[in-house]
Amino acid sequence: MGRVVAPGSLWALWLVPVALATVYFQEEFLDGESWRNRWIPSTNDSNFGHFRLSSGKFYGDIQKDKGLQTTENAKFYAISSRFKPFSNKGKTLVIQYTVKHEQKMDCGGGYVKIFPSDLDQKNLNGKSQYYIMFGPDICGFDIKKVHVILFYKSQYHSNKKPIRCKVDGFTHLYTLTLRPDLTYEVQIDTDIIESGNIEEDWNLEELRKMEKSALKMPKNWDKLSQNDKPSDVPSQDWDKHFLDASANKPSDWNSELDGEWQPSLIQKPKYKDGLKSENVDNSDYKDVWLHQKIENPGYLQDFELSEYENIGVIGLELWQVRSGTIFDNFLITDDENYAAEFGMKTWGRTKDPEKEMDMIQAKEEIKKAREEEEQLIKENIKEKYFQTQHVKDEL
CATH class of the missing domain: 2.60.120.200 (Jelly Rolls)
Structure with a gap:
C-alpha cells in the first residue's frame, strides 16, 4: 500500500x-x-x-x-x-x-x-x-x-x-x-x-495541584498563641521558610527556557522556649510563607x-x-x-560505510604524518652531514 x-x-x-x-x-x-x-x-x-x-x-x-x-x-x-x-x-x-x-x-x-x-x-x-x-x-x-x-x-x-x-x-x-x-x-x-x-x-x-489557601499570614503570627490564632488561617498547613543563601544557579540554566532562576527555600529551625536557633542567621532574608498544595480533585487529564x-x-x-x-x-x-x-x-x-571511510582517512593521515616526520629526519641528518664536511674542509 x-x-x-x-x-x-x-x-x-x-x-x-x-x-x-x-x-x-x-x-x-x-x-x-x-x-x-x-x-x-x-x-x-x-x-x-x-x-x-x-x-x-x-x-x-x-x-x-x-x-x-x-x-x-x-x-x-x-x-x-x-x-x-x-x-x-x-x-x-x-x-x-x-x-x-x-x-x-x-x-x-x-x-x-x-x-x-x-x-x-x-x-x-x-x-x-x-x-x-x-x-x-x-x-x-x-x-x-x-x-x-x-x-x-x-x-x-x-x-x-x-x-x-x-x-x-x-x-x-x-x-x-x-x-x-x-x-x-x-x-x-x-x-x-x-x-x-x-x-x-x-x-x-501545577496542573495536578492547586493552592489550598491564598490567605495571608498575620504580621504578628509568631506572637499569637495557638488559641488566639484566627480559625480561618490553616496553622498546621503552613511552614516557615527562607531563601538558601548557599544556593548557586546551575551552569546549564537557560533563563528563556527555564524561567527566572531563584534560590531554593529551606525550612527555618523551630523556636524553642522563646529562643531563636543559633544555627541559622536569617537577618538578611525575609520570611516566605509557602502555600501548601494538595491534589486538585477537579483535575481531568489533559x-x-x-x-x-x-x-x-x-x-x-x-x-x-x-x-x-x-x-x-x-x-x-x-x-x-x-x-x-x-x-x-x-x-x-x-552509517557503516561512513565509519569505514573515516577509518581509512585516519590511517592515511597517520601514514602521511610518519612519512613527513621521516623526511624531516632525513633532511636534518643530511644538513648535519654537510655541516660536518664543511668544518673538515676548513681544517
Whole structure:
C-alpha cells in the first residue's frame, strides 16, 4: 500500500510497500541546489551564518549523505522550510532527522524546532514562538543533552529526565515520538534512550495541584498563641521558610527556557522556649510563607499537552562556536513504522560505510604524518652531514 503525502510535498512522492502513512514533511536533499527553493534563510540579522549543501569530509554515500551544513564559526543560524499545515490532535506525531557533528562539536546546538504555520520565515530568530524543540545540545563538559521542549499554555516545558546525546563526529539518527495517549519515546540510532508519560515527565505538576489557601499570614503570627490564632488561617498547613543563601544557579540554566532562576527555600529551625536557633542567621532574608498544595480533585487529564492545531514549518535556529554540522533526512509523519523504515533506508545504509571511510582517512593521515616526520629526519641528518664536511674542509 502506498503512503499518503501531504499536499505541498509532491516533490517527494514515491511508493513504498508499507501501511498507509501520512508524511507531512520529508527532505533528503537529493535534487542538488533545488533545496534553496524550499528552505528560506532568515534575514532578521545580517550576521546570521550561512548553510551549504555538503556530505562532509567523510561519508557513506557522497550523494545520499548531503545535507545542510553550517559554514561559519561563532555564528547564529536561522533557516526554515514550510509544508501544508496540519493538526496532530488524536494522532501520533513522529519527528526524525540526522545530525553529524564532524567538527567534534565543543559548543553549539544540533536541534530542530517545529513552528506554527503563521511563522514569518524571513524574520525567524531566537524569540520566534515554536511548538516543539528537539535534538542535541553540547557545550563544554557540563551540557551534553537532548532537548525535548513542548509549548503548552503559553509556556515552554522541558523534559525533567536527563537525556544524553552523542558527542562523536559521526551521523546519528534522532527520533521523537509523541502519542495521543500521552506516552512518548526518544530514540537515538533506533535505540530507545528515554520514554514515559508526558504529563509526568515534563514540568507540569501545577496542573495536578492547586493552592489550598491564598490567605495571608498575620504580621504578628509568631506572637499569637495557638488559641488566639484566627480559625480561618490553616496553622498546621503552613511552614516557615527562607531563601538558601548557599544556593548557586546551575551552569546549564537557560533563563528563556527555564524561567527566572531563584534560590531554593529551606525550612527555618523551630523556636524553642522563646529562643531563636543559633544555627541559622536569617537577618538578611525575609520570611516566605509557602502555600501548601494538595491534589486538585477537579483535575481531568489533559490530552492536549502535546497537540497542536496548525503545525506548518520546520526550522534550524541555533548557535555554534565551531561550524561543520550537517543536518539531513528530515521527516515528520504520523506513522512510527514508516519512520523506522525511512531511518534504516537513509542513515541505516550509510552509517557503516561512513565509519569505514573515516577509518581509512585516519590511517592515511597517520601514514602521511610518519612519512613527513621521516623526511624531516632525513633532511636534518643530511644538513648535519654537510655541516660536518664543511668544518673538515676548513681544517
